[in-house]
Amino acid sequence: MRQNIVAGNWKMNMTLQEGVELATEVNNIVASKGANCGVVLGVPATHITEVVKAVDTAKVSVAAQNCADKVSGAYTGEISASMVKSTGAGHVILGHSERREYYGETNAILKEKTDLTLANGLTPIFCIGEVLEEREANKQNEVVKTQIEEALFHLSAEDFGKIVLAYEPVWAIGTGKVATPEQAQEIHAYIRSVVADKYGAEVADNCSILYGGSCKPGNAKELFANPDVDGGLIGGASLKAEDFHGIISAF
Numbered sequence: 001m002r003q004n005i006v007a008g009n010w011k012m013n014m015t016l017q018e019g020v021e022l023a024t025e026v027n028n029i030v031a032s033k034g035a036n037c038g039v040v041l042g043v044p045a046t047h048i049t050e051v052v053k054a055v056d057t058a059k060v061s062v063a064a065q066n067c068a069d070k071v072s073g074a075y076t077g078e079i080s081a082s083m084v085k086s087t088g089a090g091h092v093i094l095g096h097s098e099r100r101e102y103y104g105e106t107n108a109i110l111k112e113k114t115d116l117t118l119a120n121g122l123t124p125i126f127c128i129g130e131v132l133e134e135r136e137a138n139k140q141n142e143v144v145k146t147q148i149e150e151a152l153f154h155l156s157a158e159d160f161g162k163i164v165l166a167y168e169p170v171w172a173i174g175t176g177k178v179a180t181p182e183q184a185q186e187i188h189a190y191i192r193s194v195v196a197d198k199y200g201a202e203v204a205d206n207c208s209i210l211y212g213g214s215c216k217p218g219n220a221k222e223l224f225a226n227p228d229v230d231g232g233l234i235g236g237a238s239l240k241a242e243d244f245h246g247i248i249s250a251f
């Protein structure tokens with residue numbers, strides 16, 4: 001069944017102590033007020049173990065923001081999917097536009113990362129989305145289709161069924177410029193149709209497709225009200241428990 005999910009992406013913010021405090025606050029709010037959706041915290045790798053200890057992972061899953069495209073070995077500074085798994089994390093954010101842009105992550109690299117994430121029993125939150133020039137040239141559909149095809153369409157239907165997609169128009173990330181609910185619905189429906197063409201209607205219908213890009217408590221409800229928008233990947237507004245909860249409670 002398709003699941004609604006609100007996932008935070010803390011990026012490179014928060015000391016360990018601040019992160020544990022924030023995660024504890026989020027956990028306490030979810031425990032006391034409940035959540036009508038899955039809740040995920042995408043935290044820096046250094047924080048995962050302590051954040052896992054600070055939350056009830058049955059209610060608040062913890063995500064890495066990246067993992068290596070190699071199994072193990074002489075890759076100084078890298079963190080493998082099996083290491084992430086061993087911390088108690090449940091998800092890995094893959095292919096965020098910042099990683100694509102600043103760290104040269106290609107669809108071919110992301111294909112490897114996806115395979116390793118799945119092989120280790122972790123759920124990828126796989127980011128796709130176009131940059132401003134591509135949107136202005138009306139190429140957004142083409143862009144997201146290629147990203148999905150090249151990184152994910154080698155998967156079996158069973159494995160594709162384990163993927164969470166996050167549509168994040170790069171022009172909306174951290175800019176305060178949010179996609180309109182109509183723009184979000186239009187491209188989410190298109191993404192679902194691309195999945196349906198490859199894997200069939202049932203797999204497509206069960207696929208959670210999150211929206212990301214300046215999603216806030218004030219606009220989450222109208223974005224999530226769309227039939228093909230199954231929640232959000234939240235950057236800035238995930239750094240304050242109250243704001244993050246404001247988005248969770250849009251469901």
Ligand code: PEP
Pocket residue numbers: 009168172173174175176212213214215233234235236237
């Ligand atoms: C993100 O980085 O995934 C994101 C959506 O950021 P923001 O919510 O700050 O735009």
